[in-house]
Amino acid sequence: MAEKLFSFNTQPHVAKLGDSAELHFIPEVFGDQFLDGYKKIQDAREKISGQTDLTALSSEELRSLYAAMRTFLAGLMTPESAAEFLRFEVIKGGKTVADFRSRDEADAHAATVTGARVEDKSMRLPDRVLTELLEWVTELYGGGDSRPTGPSSGSSRASRRAGAPSKASSRSKGSTSTRGASAR
Template sequence: MAKKQFTLNTEPHEAQIGDDVTLLFAPEVDGDEFLDHYTELQDGLKELSVDLSDLANADVEKVRATKGVLRTFMSKLMLPESRAEFAGLKLPDRVLIELLEWAVELYGGGRPSGSSNGSVPASSSPGTRGRAPSRSRA
């Protein structure tokens, strides 16, 4: 008989922001619970019609509302002590979006499938693409 052992995370996940702030996230989140929160996030973003990859050109009030939707989603994944600290924490938009991408990867194993409207944009890869021909084409 084959045996497969699965481990569960028991230690909180840590998001270090700057030198002084560490936010603690739940060690494990039930898949359905995560999907429920993620669906609320997507619905909120869809309702606001804001492109997360182009916040600079969005209506200011919609950007504020979008940040509220993002913060609500993130806080639902945090431990209570970090949730309280996060409520008053001022963050640049880029950090908030990076934190969101990290949480989605952490709990969702990547982006959940479904409608792409309002979905979190993929992170751009660091550096520039090379111009050398692919080895597989050689």
């Protein structure tokens, strides 16, 4: 009888944000959970029509991309962290009547409640940190840690240098080190 032990993570992954905040991500993703969420980010990027310079994007295009990124990340978090990270509250008379993970759902609910408005109570993070979180999660769930770090056996060899090797000598009789030297 053959036996093989398969292991998987059972403890949440933790992203530490500064000295006090933490976001907990589910230990493993199952099925197409990661791929479906990542596809939404890719779709948002395609709508931006291949722009790589974020400063050239309209505010609506950026909002769409950031919303896709935040939704993707929240979908991989534990419920408690997702509730802190992405939350839209429907407010009426100064009191929260409902909260949602999606702005569209919150807007739809607010439309059914007379005098209600939606407030974005999501965790605020600098764009740089949001992007770093996305990269970390992609590496974490996308199989980045399982990739070999050395060259693969199928890699091609380096090209030979053109010409014959030479044994040229330096014209200088002394050292020409410039370390620590300054222009005068």
